[in-house]
Amino acid sequence: MSDETVTGSGDAAQGTERRVRVVLVDDHRMFRTGVQAEIGRTDVTGVEVVGEAADVDQAVTVITATRPEVVLLDVHLPGGGGVEVLRRCASLMAAAEDPVRFLALSVSDAAEDVIGVIRGGARGYVTKTITGTDLVDSIFRVQEGDAVFSPRLAGFVLDAFASTDAPPVDEDLDRLTQREREVLRLIARGYAYKEIAKQLFISVKTVESHVSAVLRKLQLSNRHELTRWATARRLV
DSSP states (O other): OOBBOOOOOOOOOOOOOEEEEEEEESSHHHHHHHHHHHOHHHHHHEEEEEEEEHHHHHHHHHHHHOOOOOEEEEEEEETTTHHHHHHHHHHTTOOSSOEEEEEEEEEOOHHHHHHHHHHHHHHHHETTTBHEEEEHHHHHHHHHHOOOEEEHHHHHHHHHHSSOOOOOOOOOEEEHHHHHHHHHHHHHTTHHHHHHOEEEEOOOHHHHHHHHHHHHHTTTOHHHHHHHHHTTOOOO
């Protein structure tokens, strides 16, 4: 985590009596460990991490069992992604008493990812460059019912909801899994396979498999056609 500032006062829970129960949902164990170390010192931050999950099924099980006040939710997860977790936890979010609230915490800053989880019911979206202090502040704000966004992401949401018209459905894009979309976006930005593998914590062979699947599903021949396809849809 580095130095991104999140909208808000920056008043973390350090030295206060505020408490919030949190579940961490992210498919990278090392990242969960880092977040736990950064914000999970309850006596200092007021944040109590009551559970962790690495995929959609685990997330739904842990969230249902622990009923946390806030869930830190990654967008790209095995089993359907963060949107699927939100869909399956809709009743918990809608509870009249003690609703579970979701804050997306993702490496992605793509507009479709931001808008997708907000439409799904998340109360905010921050990127993984956020500082620990600002993340704690964001968690407490979401617990209190506020909406929280990293500054450069707020515009996506404002633009998306400025009109009552829903964005058109892209059937081709909907054929791709969340991970395939992520690989597609990085390929279109000019990343090499090795760079993508390093960024996504997967093997080069897995990257190649995802690219092959994307080309097959979109009926494209090579990465140059793929780049043109992604650029035309403003996915880059």
